[in-house]
Amino acid sequence: MVDLTNPIFHDPNKAREWLESERWPSGPVCPRCGTINEATKLKGKSTRPGVYKCRPCDKPFTVTVGTVFEDSKVPLHKWLLATFLVTSSKKGISSHQIHRTLGVSYKTAWFMTQRIRAAMTPDPSTASPIGGAGKVVESDETFIGGKAKNVHRGKPTPKKHPVQALVERGGQVRAQHIADVTAKTLRRTIAKHVAKGTTMNTDDALAYYHMSKEFAAHGVVNHSKDEYVSKDGTVHIQSAESFFAILKRQMYGTHHAVSEQHLHRYVSEAAFKWNHRSALGVEDTERAAAAIRGIGGKRLTYRPVDQASHS
Ligand SMILES: [Zn+2]
Incomplete structure (x- = not known):
């Protein structure tokens, strides 16, 4: 999966063989009973290609x-x-763009990109906590949506939706669309994703008050007093701010109007790319392969009816 001339991008059989080798390195895996490499490949004119029959469960x-x-x-x-x-x-x-480049309908393209974003969403049961002893994790929140210049006269301002990012300095991000920015919500997310021995860095919002009780240390930048980096340079939330800058460039530069219902998928896409970025040694080929590894076990809860007016 290297460049666009690769046959896997042009030939459905080559694509299927490649996907089989990625998903099944030890032979076909039955999705029903989990048995590995005990399936018979079905042949014959009436059978579509790529069908296997599990011998244990038939x-x-x-x-x-x-x-x-x-x-x-x-x-x-x-x-x-x-x-x-x-x-x-x-x-x-x-x-x-996908619609034009791939020659599929716009509705199909929208559905495809949403499913690919689902593949990039980490399984919450396996996502490991970030931070730990000697590590700094920054927490910050921003609001997505409701750009004033897009609002028609007389219509109410669209609601802005909060997103929280937890960024281990020099490492990974855990980001999500949250219901509100109360202390309860922000601290619940932190407790879920950040290891105990971490040094937390936040701004001086009341929601983060007395966080040093729960973590190894708590560095605070006084945004309310226009301080963005502590005097010794160690306390700041500039990694979280960088993540939000990337997220906003995607949301406002490429996708424009995204409803609250689907926002979490775009946040997942930005977080996935941050966690598989070049600076961490992950290039395009490996990033795509990582997304392919995420295509299994995802349940999509929306229907095609919900597709209108998204880019
Ligand atoms: Zn089986």
Whole structure:
């Protein structure tokens, strides 16, 4: 999966073989009973390619069963191409662009990009905490949506939606759309994602008051007094601010109007790219492969009806 001339982006059979080798390095895995490499490849004119039959449970399956690519009429090579385009675009790529580049309808392109974002969303049960002894984690929050210049005269200002980012300095981010910016909400997210021995850095918002009781230390920059870095240079939340700058460039530069219902997927995309960035040694090919590893076990809870008016 290196460049756009790779046959896996143009030939559905090559795409399927590549996906099988990525998902099943030890042979076909039955999605029903989990048995590895005990399936028979079905052949014959009436069988579509890529169908296996599990010998223990006697049920047929393909490499896309149980993934975000399942139940799609879009050929697999276009799925791989879309995944590569989404994961390698630093500022994100709009569904309109995917629609034009891949020759699929806009609705299909929108559905594809949402599914690819789902693949980039970490499984909450396996996402490890960030920080730890000797590490600094910055917490900050921002608001997405409701740009005044896009508002038509007489209409109410669109609501802004809070997003919290926890960034380990020089490391990974955990980011999410949150319901509100109360102390309860912000600190619950921190408790969930940040290891105990961490040094926390925040601004001087009351929500973070007395955080040193819960963590190794708590450095505070007094944003309310126009202080952005402590005098010795160690206390700041500039990593979190950098993450928000990237997120906002994607939201306002590429996607424009995103409803609250779908915001969490765009936040996941930005966090995935941050956690698989060049500075951490992850280049385009490996980033796309990481997204492919996330296509399994994701349940999408929206229906095609919800697709209108998104880019
Ligand atoms: Zn089976």
